[in-house]
């Protein structure tokens with residue numbers, strides 16, 4: 001993770017080649033970095049983007065979920081939950097500068113921010129069902145809160161990956177920006193949020209989001225148990241094995 005501060009704005013650049021997949025170690029690093037910026041009194045905003053060309057993040061590292069060690073799988077899921085709690089509940093203003101593809105966990109990271117700008121000709125969405133897995137309720141709440149129930153239900157069922165244009169049309173992202181302007185526009189959007197007194201913006205954000213974060217807090221252990229029980233099922237392992245094979249075939253084909 002490349003993290004630096006530009007005045008009162010923290011910039012986090014995901015930099016885990018080849019595709020910024022989020023494994024246990026990287027999620028832990030991500031959480032530490034966001035918690036550090038959150039606790040920095042001089043930090044009013046965070047921009048999350050990718051240091052890699054063409055990929056914002058490929059989402060959760062599928063290899064963490066395929067033929068897993070159960071203890072590690074639990075730690076992994078705890079970090080995924082924590083990342084969402086940290087980002088969705090963040091008191092600083094957050095902008096996702098999506099400069100590449102953003103499937104599943106990559107999409108969730110961006111949906112957890114306050115504002116999303118995206119470069120053209122990429123794809124974004126919660127594609128979990130295409131892997132034969134199910135987005136948990138808090139992924140589903142987050143997309144529903146962004147694009148509304150009907151569109152979210154349809155997109156989740158299909159595991160639909162939106163093009164940048166489609167994402168803009170349904171409100172999954174807020175603005176389409178050429179890649180060379182994405183950081184400049186992220187700073188402009190941040191300034192718009194800074195024009196509102198921080199405490200008023202923060203209380204409003206809490207009013208909108210707290211109930212959803214509280215819901216996960218209340219069910220956190222059960223959510224981890226569900227995840228571990230679900231992922232370790234033979235049928236789910238088979239489906240994930242097939243998906244991994246298809247990724248490799250696509251590469252060679």
Ligand SMILES: CC/C=C\C/C=C\C/C=C\C/C=C/C(=O)SCCNC(=O)CCNC(=O)[C@H](O)C(C)(C)COP(=O)(O)OP(=O)(O)OC[C@H]1O[C@@H](n2cnc3c(N)ncnc32)[C@H](O)[C@@H]1OP(=O)(O)O
Pocket residue numbers: 018019021055057058059060061062063101103104105106127128131133134135136226227230231247248251
């Ligand atoms: C009842 C419910 C209870 C509980 C809930 C249960 C389950 C829910 C759990 C979790 C939710 C899951 C969230 C996720 O995020 S799952 C991850 C989904 N991500 C994807 O499907 C992305 C797949 N990747 C791609 O589409 C492409 O790789 C991408 C467009 C990102 C990049 O394409 P490109 O052509 O540039 O690169 P590739 O050659 O495809 O990939 C390079 C290399 O990287 C490997 N790879 C890709 N993505 C991942 C990944 N997410 N994890 C691990 N590894 C990944 C790919 O296989 C290649 O590897 P190699 O062949 O070895 O070089």
